[in-house]
Amino acid sequence: MKKNTKLIAATIVAMGLLTSPVVSAKEIVIKFSHVTTEATPKGKGAMLFKKLVDERLAGKVRVEVYPSSQLYGDKAVLKALLLGDVQLAAPSLSKFSKYTKKWALFDLPFLFKNPQALNCFTDSPKGQALLGAAERKGIKGLGYWLNGMKQISANTPLIVPEDAKGLKFRIMSSDVLKAQFEAVDANPQKMAFSEVYNALATGVIDGQENTWSNIRSKKFFEVQKDTTISNHGVLEYALVTNKRFWNSLPTDIRMQLDQIIKEVTTEVTQFALDAAVKDMKTVADSGKTNIHTLTASQKQQWVTAMKPVWSQFEDQVGKDNIAAVQQCNAQN
Numbered sequence: 001m002k003k004n005t006k007l008i009a010a011t012i013v014a015m016g017l018l019t020s021p022v023v024s025a026k027e028i029v030i031k032f033s034h035v036t037t038e039a040t041p042k043g044k045g046a047m048l049f050k051k052l053v054d055e056r057l058a059g060k061v062r063v064e065v066y067p068s069s070q071l072y073g074d075k076a077v078l079k080a081l082l083l084g085d086v087q088l089a090a091p092s093l094s095k096f097s098k099y100t101k102k103w104a105l106f107d108l109p110f111l112f113k114n115p116q117a118l119n120c121f122t123d124s125p126k127g128q129a130l131l132g133a134a135e136r137k138g139i140k141g142l143g144y145w146l147n148g149m150k151q152i153s154a155n156t157p158l159i160v161p162e163d164a165k166g167l168k169f170r171i172m173s174s175d176v177l178k179a180q181f182e183a184v185d186a187n188p189q190k191m192a193f194s195e196v197y198n199a200l201a202t203g204v205i206d207g208q209e210n211t212w213s214n215i216r217s218k219k220f221f222e223v224q225k226d227t228t229i230s231n232h233g234v235l236e237y238a239l240v241t242n243k244r245f246w247n248s249l250p251t252d253i254r255m256q257l258d259q260i261i262k263e264v265t266t267e268v269t270q271f272a273l274d275a276a277v278k279d280m281k282t283v284a285d286s287g288k289t290n291i292h293t294l295t296a297s298q299k300q301q302w303v304t305a306m307k308p309v310w311s312q313f314e315d316q317v318g319k320d321n322i323a324a325v326q327q328c329n330a331q332n
Helices: 002-019 043-055 074-083 102-107 114-121 123-128 175-182 193-202 210-215 243-248 249-285 295-304 309-317 319-331
Strands: 028-033 061-066 137-154 168-171 187-190 207-210 227-243 292-293
Touching: 028 043, 043 061, 043 074, 043 193, 043 249, 061 210, 074 137, 074 193, 074 227, 102 123, 102 175, 102 227, 102 309, 102 319, 114 123, 114 137, 114 227, 114 249, 123 319, 137 193, 137 243, 168 175, 168 193, 175 187, 175 193, 175 309, 187 207, 193 207, 210 249, 227 249, 227 295, 309 319
Parallel strands: 028 061, 168 187, 168 207, 227 292
Antiparallel strands: 137 207, 137 227
């Protein structure tokens, strides 16, 4: 009888545990890993996403944000995403060459006239369709997050293409960016974002390309004597998730997350546009780097030198996509 009493008691305890709110209401955890600081447009976007999820899905979804490569660099994060170790990432579109060649479109030099033309394309049917380019590999694109137009820097003035000859420039892992710098007889060096400052400070590389937001937040201007306003490319991120994870979410949760992402994406665009103005001023006011503005003639020399890269990759990225971007350029 004692045994039966103990068995009944144990069963009651077990049933109590199984029906407790803590266990039955299982919270979905979304780990969001990225490489920039919280002060960048991407960093602010990640925190805004967390804030809105906390407000609207409290108890159902919890977002953990890991900035500044705390968990993974851009190279490793996509593997982690596919393994389920993180659920959200926002690498530059340059980092997806293993998963799709289509997104190399965004690396083509002087393709996008300005951020408005870029947003025109990404909001278009072709741009939205392009978000699904990596789904066959298990990576689902949820949105495009703007960082801004790229500038070029070194420890020597970069006024005409010949000034870049022989210099070592850090690039992201992109064949298009490699071809871009080879077009001006420079030496591109693929390197993780987290390593760039020390590489510049120690002379391992001579220069880099980046947006004003990243140049300011990572203090690249402190170890580069000269920075040229080139606007020669764009830095655009893809907010991505594991396709299987996303499809496994309850429909109502997925729809609410989708809506939050749309709202945050709009805000990130504004963060980026505001940061470009503010961060450029901060860098200029520091007096630590000489800011060079190209004349129309000087800029055209860079365009002439780099534009042939388009034809090298047009079959890969799609001639129709290039044409769609040019239509947006004409409208903006």
